[in-house]
Amino acid sequence: MSAQNLQTLLRSRKVLAIGMPCSALERGLLDRFAAGGGELIRAPDDQSLHRCLTPPAAADDGVAVVFEPALLSTHAIDLLAAAGCRGIVWTGAEPVPAVLLQAARPHRLRFLGSRSAGFFHAAGMSCGAFPGDLPAGDLALIMQSGSIAAAAVDWAAGRGIGFSWAVTTGAECDADLADFLDLAALDPSTRAVILQLSQLRAGRKFMSAARACARLKPVVVLQSRGGGGTAPAADPVRSAAFARAGLIECETLDGLFDALSALARIPARRDMQVLTLGNGAGVCALGVDAVLRHELTPFRCSDAQLDRLRQLAPRARRLDGAVDLGPVDAPAMAQICDELLAGSSPDYLLLMHSPSIDAPHAAFVDALCAVRAQPRLVTVWLGLSTATIARQRSAAAGLATFATAGQAARALRFRWLHGRTRELLMQTPPLRRRSSVDRTSAGRLLDAALQRGAGTLEDGAAAAFLQCYGLPSPASQSFANLPHFELQLQRHRELGMVLAITAVAGPLRSNTARGFAPLDALLAQRMVESMALPASPTPDRDATLVAALLALSDIALEVPVVSGLRLCLHLPAGVGADPHRAELGAARVELERRPPSERQRLVLAPYPDALRRTLATRSGHRYQLRPVRPEDEPALVELLQRTRPDDIRLRFFASIRHFSHEMAARMSQIDYDRELVLVAEAAGEPGLCALAQLVIDPYGEDGEFAVLVHHLHAGAGLGHQLMDELLAYGRRHGLHRIHGDVLSENLAMLALARRLGFVVVAHEDPGCRRVVLDLAGRTSGDKPD
Structure with missing residues (x-):
């Protein structure tokens, strides 16, 4: 079912508590539900449960939390589904009985757990071990461990960092990490993802979802040892899988905290030139050492920049990768930071401040807040007694702040790694000479x-x-x-x-x-x-x-x-x-x-070589059809560049003159479990002459098609055959329907869709039409135009 119904589950405003909590943790969870801002319905016994599930007592889009598993029967599952319940949180340690999972599947009723500590949603309620006053943000937190999730949320709340939503999946009898990664990828309110795992329930499903999400948003992952295991927490095979998927791995919990701060507070930059600014040569050296240790680039201040700095800090001196300001008052230092970051270089400013009698932390924090310091400023307030207060005030003001230079540099590296990892993964491999295999x-x-x-x-x-x-x-x-x-x-x-x-x-x-x-x-x-x-x-x-x-x-x-x-x-x-x-x-x-x-x-979908075939059109032309390979990127770009501008506009809904490497890589480096791109080569001609694409949604139910045929091969029936191939593929993979968006002026594509049995329906864009084909033989449910 993938991400089916999980968005509705997380946004629930109603909780049905089944049974009585029998531990301090479960009693705490029940108290949290009561204070979560939604409606709490208690069903302590079988009789009250059935009464709660009898209409009109039940409300749609609720979630049930099971404290006493014996009260949940297959009949109760049917009643929950009929009452509009979308999910069940299983808090106990015992596994969910298979008979309940089977009963829930036809209703698409999702189980969270066992050993789930619940969830939180900024637009829903706190339904678990999360603070009810957790601020809203744009980070999604997906964790198997409730205790690690609680620590991460508490740390973030102490620094004013909020979440779009947070969930603990526990032992994952049904909804798992991959499902929520799919949800995060599609969620417009989520900008980045924090992930923790101790086991992988379905490796290939996880890798498919992780690759899809990491292509769109930064995903930081921490792996920990599973319960009762003796293997080391950092499994190198998992680490290799994370790297292949484009995830950024943290080795420790404090590294995860640094990543949280980086994703929430520090803007992304393509380059990582860091200038260390300090009130002493020693602290400047600590900052530069940390920058180098985390493979970032120290920034050298220019003579002109240094001259301007000396107007505010007369004793400022340039060091390798740093500037020692010497004695400087707080307003002058804040103005220096503001002016240095007004331009494009350096990319980031690492402020290292050591307290002294004439330079207490508090005054400098106040000065930075007064000028509304830019987010590319990263602060390190050294010490403990006064530094703790300075860090708290910095965090409350929205500044990225850390206890040590190493933590700050590590956070900057996390911010950079996402872009670098995506860049590496989207490089085009060279054409491989297929060696003869016997x-x-x-x-x-x-x-x-x-x-x-x-x-x-x-x-x-x-x-x-x-x-x-x-x-x-x-x-x-x-x-x-x-x-x-x-x-x-x-x-x-x-x-x-x-x-x-x-x-x-x-x-x-x-x-x-x-x-x-x-x-x-x-x-x-x-x-x-x-x-x-x-x-x-x-x-x-x-x-x-x-x-x-x-x-x-x-x-x-x-x-x-x-x-x-x-x-x-x-x-x-x-x-x-x-x-x-x-x-x-x-x-x-x-x-x-x-x-x-x-x-x-195989944790990654292999190349679907079985889809290769030779097509013969009604005009007598022959074409070699095959799935796309990553090394086809140059040929794809060449096809698009020699296609007529009007045909490009009909295919991409925009006039595109230059096709970037990133755009072509997205079409050629695909996950064959989620997408199919077929390319056609005309017999006796070099290069590609057509392509057809089918993107399958995370639910595995709906596919969206797009077809492009070069104008020299249009009208020969090639487009029709490409569509036949996509439809056959969709049927073999159990899709319920296939749809496509077509510009109203694209009469040829609309006519072809009608001949293939598609229904033309209205679209939110008046210049566009949606064509829909129900592969299972059901009516579309959309209103024809």
């Missing part, structure tokens, strides 16, 4: 092993299988004591098949780099770079490792019976980019006769 021989080797009942391929058999995928021949002698690389495919309990690579030189091992199939050459290259290897005397070392990682990615995608793989790769001096010239050492391939489903094995 899938037939590889299949025979595996079938023979499985028929013998073997669970592994060892040594020669493993090497033969790996050679089918382009990996090198076995070495003529052992190189166990020589520098080499270990490559692995292994299964993670939450995230499916994981690729890993480590450099080994005697007892020394590099950082292990991890990734997920499908890989392209750019992603594989980043894995190699993240090992932080020293410069190599071996030519084209990285290209050889990239080729090997791409081969492992192909195995993960194409061979489900491979449950694990380990090999050693040695690169003799003088090896070229051809991986066949490297040497293969010990190798082992683990097999399983009954592999898990694709969604369990």
